[in-house]
Amino acid sequence: MYEPVLSPDEARALLRWYADMGVDEAVAPTPTNLFSWRADRPGLAAATAPAAARKRQAVSGAPSSPAPAMVAANAADAPMPADEAVAAAQAAARTADNFEALIAAIEAFEGCPLKAGARKTVVADGSPGGDLLVLGEAPGRDEDATGKPFVGRAGQLLDKMLTSIGRARTTDTLISNVIFWRPPGNRTPTATETAICRPFVDRLIELAAPKVILLAGGAPTQAMLGLSGIMRARGVWRDIEIGGRAIPAMPIFHPAFLLRQPMQKRLAWRDLLALDQRLREG
Numbered sequence: 001m002y003e004p005v006l007s008p009d010e011a012r013a014l015l016r017w018y019a020d021m022g023v024d025e026a027v028a029p030t031p032t033n034l035f036s037w038r039a040d041r042p043g044l045a046a047a048t049a050p051a052a053a054r055k056r057q058a059v060s061g062a063p064s065s066p067a068p069a070m071v072a073a074n075a076a077d078a079p080m081p082a083d084e085a086v087a088a089a090q091a092a093a094r095t096a097d098n099f100e101a102l103i104a105a106i107e108a109f110e111g112c113p114l115k116a117g118a119r120k121t122v123v124a125d126g127s128p129g130g131d132l133l134v135l136g137e138a139p140g141r142d143e144d145a146t147g148k149p150f151v152g153r154a155g156q157l158l159d160k161m162l163t164s165i166g167r168a169r170t171t172d173t174l175i176s177n178v179i180f181w182r183p184p185g186n187r188t189p190t191a192t193e194t195a196i197c198r199p200f201v202d203r204l205i206e207l208a209a210p211k212v213i214l215l216a217g218g219a220p221t222q223a224m225l226g227l228s229g230i231m232r233a234r235g236v237w238r239d240i241e242i243g244g245r246a247i248p249a250m251p252i253f254h255p256a257f258l259l260r261q262p263m264q265k266r267l268a269w270r271d272l273l274a275l276d277q278r279l280r281e282g
């Protein structure tokens with residue numbers, strides 16, 4: 001008799017874990033190590049060739065000769081070299097002369113390898129004309145599903161933090177990230193991915209022209225100020241120079257960190273009061 005290896009609850013938990021880790025497409029009935037793929041095992045390649053290659057094959061009606069398809073797919077799908085991707089991002093960002101054009105340029109951009117694994121491009125939410133810009137790290141699962149930054153549990157806490165000083169994304173605050181596509185399994189974005197997105201972040205700051213920038217967490221603090229160590233960096237104002245303007249920026253604990261370490265809310269509250277004062281000073 002068939003004995004299930006996992007109970008329904010265990011199977012559900014395993015699937016949820018796969019989804020959280022970014023494994024969300026079943027390409028073959030069993031896991032395959034593509035690093036050990038060999039051209040002399042054709043059946044395997046047909047099942048495991050990247051989706052784009054399979055689609056190309058289907059469209060062109062080419063016979064499923066797996067080895068060449070795999071090679072061609074790898075050549076065509078190979079990511080752009082990082083310096084070319086940064087140059088392409090700079091060129092695309094420069095041409096955007098308003099906020100909508102910038103969003104369209106980011107959505108059309110193909111130079112960031114993270115895009116291939118993401119469902120949605122997540123650029124910004126809130127008020128582009130507001131005096132406060134909050135920059136987070138990167139979209140997570142909820143943001144990837146909805147296309148809006150900071151909508152999951154951390155986003156809800158961020159909204160509460162803003163409300164506590166009389167601010168809201170609907171009225172005076174713009175919210176974005178230093179990365180526009182969800183990294184697989186929510187891993188920390190690499191320096192290359194951050195450098196590729198950076199020209200768009202700079203242009204977003206130029207166009208939004210906020211009075212003050214809040215850097216939520218270590219990743220945006222590293223990306224925008226070159227500082228590591230959020231514990232020491234938080235609560236201290238430093239300028240970000242963009243487009244000939246010096247904009248005061250303050251690192252603050254990421255709301256996801258505060259959900260894990262509620263004791264640290266005391267320091268976050270202190271930072272929020274300093275932010276409020278700065279905004280009132282005009």
Ligand code: URA
Binds near residue numbers: 138139140177
């Ligand atoms: N964490 C971030 O840094 N950004 C989001 O948009 C969501 C969670």
